[in-house]
Amino acid sequence: MIFESILILTMTLTSINSVAIGPEPTIDGESARHYDSRYSIFDKPYTVDFKYHNYDKMSRFLRATSLRFQNLTALYSIGKSVKGRDLWVMVVSSSPYEHMIGKPDVKYVANIHGNEAVGRELMLHLIHLLVTKYGSDAYITWLLDNTRIHILPSMNPDGFEVSKEGFCEGSQGRYNARGFDLNRNFPDYFKQNNKKTQPETEAVREWVSKIQFVLSGSLHGGALVASYPFDNTPNSRLCRSAPLCAMFQSYSSAPSISPDDDVFRHLSLTYSQNHGSMHRGEACSPSQRGFKNGITNGAEWYPLTGGMQDFNYVWNGCMEITFELSCCKYPPAEDLKHYWEENRVSLIKFLAEAHRGVHGFVVDENGNPIERASVKVKGRDVSFLTTKYGEFWRILMPGIYKLEVYANGYAPRDIEFMVIEQHPTLLNVTLHSTKVL
Numbered sequence: 001m002i003f004e005s006i007l008i009l010t011m012t013l014t015s016i017n018s019v020a021i022g023p024e025p026t027i028d029g030e031s032a033r034h035y036d037s038r039y040s041i042f043d044k045p046y047t048v049d050f051k052y053h054n055y056d057k058m059s060r061f062l063r064a065t066s067l068r069f070q071n072l073t074a075l076y077s078i079g080k081s082v083k084g085r086d087l088w089v090m091v092v093s094s095s096p097y098e099h100m101i102g103k104p105d106v107k108y109v110a111n112i113h114g115n116e117a118v119g120r121e122l123m124l125h126l127i128h129l130l131v132t133k134y135g136s137d138a139y140i141t142w143l144l145d146n147t148r149i150h151i152l153p154s155m156n157p158d159g160f161e162v163s164k165e166g167f168c169e170g171s172q173g174r175y176n177a178r179g180f181d182l183n184r185n186f187p188d189y190f191k192q193n194n195k196k197t198q199p200e201t202e203a204v205r206e207w208v209s210k211i212q213f214v215l216s217g218s219l220h221g222g223a224l225v226a227s228y229p230f231d232n233t234p235n236s237r238l239c240r241s242a243p244l245c246a247m248f249q250s251y252s253s254a255p256s257i258s259p260d261d262d263v264f265r266h267l268s269l270t271y272s273q274n275h276g277s278m279h280r281g282e283a284c285s286p287s288q289r290g291f292k293n294g295i296t297n298g299a300e301w302y303p304l305t306g307g308m309q310d311f312n313y314v315w316n317g318c319m320e321i322t323f324e325l326s327c328c329k330y331p332p333a334e335d336l337k338h339y340w341e342e343n344r345v346s347l348i349k350f351l352a353e354a355h356r357g358v359h360g361f362v363v364d365e366n367g368n369p370i371e372r373a374s375v376k377v378k379g380r381d382v383s384f385l386t387t388k389y390g391e392f393w394r395i396l397m398p399g400i401y402k403l404e405v406y407a408n409g410y411a412p413r414d415i416e417f418m419v420i421e422q423h424p425t426l427l428n429v430t431l432h433s434t435k436v437l
């Protein structure tokens, strides 16, 4: 295995050098690159197979990527699973180590349910695509120059290890090692969630509290649909177990409409319409329902308590959509190429939507950023907070809006602004101190 040898070779500098010496290279362009000890371990082409990567193989691929693309990637762990496996996140951006002030951070989280395996593999292929096309593909170059993309290929590595390839249904591997469903383990806006917080959930909560993500995709399997907030509703018929939830899939509950319903529908459509088949909205089986244009309100499909997407939206100012990518939860590896082809464009186009709407800075009279100012679009009763640089982002459809900005010790301000289709509106807001000097 290429990745195995890379890992071993990176352990000690001596072993790297000994490989570098190897057969005498001729010093022309390509050979010279290989002769350089830093590049010598990368003689073989950088590829990612259409095969499933268990934890060790996935970790090797991520490490190999971060070594090879040091200016485009950063690999970090947000914590550990119950069994001590790292929850790896790979950043892909032209500024992998530092937030670019005024530019959005976005994320994908896959394999939350350990037996929903397609998203996990697609994330490795997405990483591979982004790093290899930077500099040659104009769209990807623009995206990485203007966005930091954080990818968590597996939020439930323990569950994946006990899942079985070819098992399209069932719940073996769905839960974490303590038997908790991680997509029912977040604080809930509508109901009290009494489930004991799990380390994987805790790690994600801490992660999203430290980085202001603007847009996010949560990747699942077992259906083919883009599902948007709210997932829960004040008067939900609860389905507590997977079989019960599956039963509800054939029924339709009442939608639970969020203040940003138009935006969520647009974001979901961006994914489904760029997808090879999702937009057709066909049911996975006669016992399941289909979805018009391949999108649905989460609660309308079936309500759930403690889901990750409502949590991202309500408490973290991050618009998250749940993508169900495959009717079969863990299809045979030979199908992976097909899933990649179906999702490749969607995965990229969706992230670019972070560059829609309004963004800017909230500052005081002296131009200093105001952190944790509350920013709200009138009529959309969800407030987002500014970052330590005073930044804010709101993804909005074209139209005329009013921004309501409020911060302790400052006079509140309302500002009218316009959003157009072609590019985001930049809006800087100065607040005046109410303190008497």
Ligand SMILES: [Zn+2]
Residues within 6 Å of the ligand: 112, 113, 116, 183, 220, 221
């Ligand atoms: Zn799932």
